[in-house]
Amino acid sequence: MLPSLKDQRFLITGGTGSFGQTMVGRLLSAGAAEVRVLSRDEAKQDDLRRRLRDDRVRFYVGDVRDLDSVTKAARGVNYVFHAAALKQVPSCEFFPLEAVRTNVLGSANVIEACERNDVASVVFLSTDKAVQPINAMGISKALMEKVAQAHARNNPNAATNVSCVRYGNVMYSRGSVIPLFIEQIRAGQPITVTEPRMTRFLMSLAESVDLVEHAFTHANPGDIFIRKAAASTIADLGEALCNLFGVPFKMNILGIRHGEKMAETLASREELEHAQDFGDFFRVPLDSRDLNYALYFDEGEIEREQVFDFNSSNAPRLTVPEVESLLLTLPEVRAQLSAADRLPDSVTA
């Protein structure tokens, strides 16, 4: 934890979700003075309250769609991590306006609430699905990034520094494919694979939250930080899980779902042309030109390098044994293997 974040007050929107909870735990163990959780579901808050038993955590029932509820939760806070979102691809396809209300207008409310409370820095959680988006969830997250960047461009003297972090698939997040495959394997069923050759970035939460802390303290307004990750095909992911549980690899092929891509893109070629590479992550700075393009003629792009999108089909590809090793780093997978009496001796539960 960066020393400058110690003894500070934080608000996490969507703090009961997979990413939000990881961030709450991280900030508590690192000495935060207070961590507030804003979310809609009081039952999930109660579960988290019982699990954490830490009086530095305060719970606010509310919704980012409601400016008043975010403004109250952000009172006296130094840093905000905005993870609240509608994130299921199929449901956003059926209800795109709901995605706009939460992911776009809700994010604008978060900025407004931060400004009203002189919050130093807010970091928005984005996704690879926001790059060259084809589904409503990704389109709404792309617009969320634009809202963050436009705030930075239009308000050079703003109280709040707004930046984004962008990630690929979070392994074992709620409702995602890994817990589903494990449930199917443990029930003795074949796993349901949409499209075996489809690729996804695989990222563990534990190794990803660092980037949020970095963004809190190092971001320039409008920056997008992109965590690099390795990728796997869905068939290899399924095979790795079957191997770990010691069952033969059998799949039922379902076909691609509404709004899915064969590969996800973490950073587009256009972004990479002016991004900085920091090893584990890219920083894409704000294009801070105003609308008077004529003024910039002399400074136009000088030479466009041969740069390619960073996507899950050209990213470093994990082999099946590598996916197995990565899965074994997840405490949830180790617990499931232990319950099935399949945890390798070399690994502790």
Ligand SMILES: O=c1ccn([C@@H]2O[C@H](COP(=O)(O)OP(=O)(O)O[C@H]3O[C@H](CO)[C@@H](O)[C@H](O)[C@H]3O)[C@@H](O)[C@H]2O)c(=O)[nH]1
């Ligand atoms: O029964 C299933 C369900 C899913 N898949 C595939 O598994 C992959 C991952 O699916 P899933 O875990 O549902 O995640 P995504 O739909 O890729 O979306 C997740 O990952 C995104 C980051 O890319 C986040 O933004 C989203 O919020 C999060 O839901 C995809 O290729 C699916 O086609 C299957 O093969 N079989």
